[in-house]
Amino acid sequence: xxxxxxxxxxxxxxxxxxxxxxxxxxxxxxxxxxxxxxxxxxxxxxxxxxxxxxxxxxxxxxxxxxxxxxxxxxxxxxxxxxxxxxxxxxxxxxxxxxxxxxxxxxxxxxxxxxxxxxxxxxxxxxxxxxxxxxxxxxxxxxxxxxxxxxxxxxxxxxxxxx
Ligand code: COA
Numbered sequence: 305x306x307x308x309x310x311x312x313x314x315x316x317x318x319x320x321x322x323x324x325x326x327x328x329x330x331x332x333x334x335x336x337x338x339x340x341x342x343x344x345x346x347x348x349x350x351x352x353x354x355x356x357x358x359x360x361x362x363x364x365x366x367x368x369x370x371x372x373x374x375x376x377x378x379x380x381x382x383x384x385x386x387x388x389x390x391x392x393x394x395x396x397x398x399x400x401x402x403x404x405x406x407x408x409x410x411x412x413x414x415x416x417x418x419x420x421x422x423x424x425x426x427x428x429x430x431x432x433x434x435x436x437x438x439x440x441x442x443x444x445x446x447x448x449x450x451x452x453x454x455x456x457x458x459x460x461x462x463x464x465x466x
Contacts, residue, residue: 306332306334306387307333307335307384308328308386308389309336309381310324311340311377313341313345314339314354314432315345315432315436316349316453316457318432318435319427319450320394320428324390325337325368327421336369337368337370338370338371338373338377338380339370348460351374354372357453376412378416388419389416392420393422393423394423394428394429399420434448436461439457439461440462445458
């Protein structure tokens with residue numbers, strides 16, 4: 305059985321993330337999507353909110369399980385016994401960042417491995433930051449995030465103004 309792990313901040317989960325999850329789920333038996341924390345980021349949504357929105361966005365996929373962790377990526381990778389991590393890359397700079405992260409993770413756990421999926425062209429300019437910027441001004445984010453979470457993201461960010 306092949307299992308893959310797709311980790312990210314998902315603050316919030318976007319259509320770009322969903323496309324990577326959908327494609328990754330086709331090349332394995334089980335895909336774990338893990339909402340995690342990047343210590344360099346300040347989040348607009350709590351870990352629980354990010355998990356809940358990610359779950360709703362992926363509810364139609366039978367072989368995808370959404371989990372959350374505020375620990376190290378290698379620890380859940382090891383605990384779940386996954387074959388590899390999956391990450392989406394949008395650009396050359398994403399590739400460099402992924403190569404650095406993979407090297408660090410391999411130092412922590414030599415059996416760690418990662419597979420990179422190039423993003424779809426039409427989704428390559430979406431990022432969680434852009435979604436937050438547009439939503440905070442009351443703009444239409446319906447083409448950026450899965451339909452199931454458009455309202456929640458819009459209401460929350462417009463109210464908070466962040
Ligand atoms: N489509 C659209 N956007 C995408 C995307 C895709 N396919 N893939 C990534 N992005 C965007 C995200 O929206 C996000 O945008 P933002 O910077 O505006 O928020 C950005 O690219 C990268 O975010 P994400 O993919 O969620 O990763 P991250 O860099 O925030 O987090 C973790 C990466 C959580 C996996 C990493 O920090 C981690 O492993 N944390 C656990 C602690 C740990 O083990 N640290 C050591 C790591 S060496």
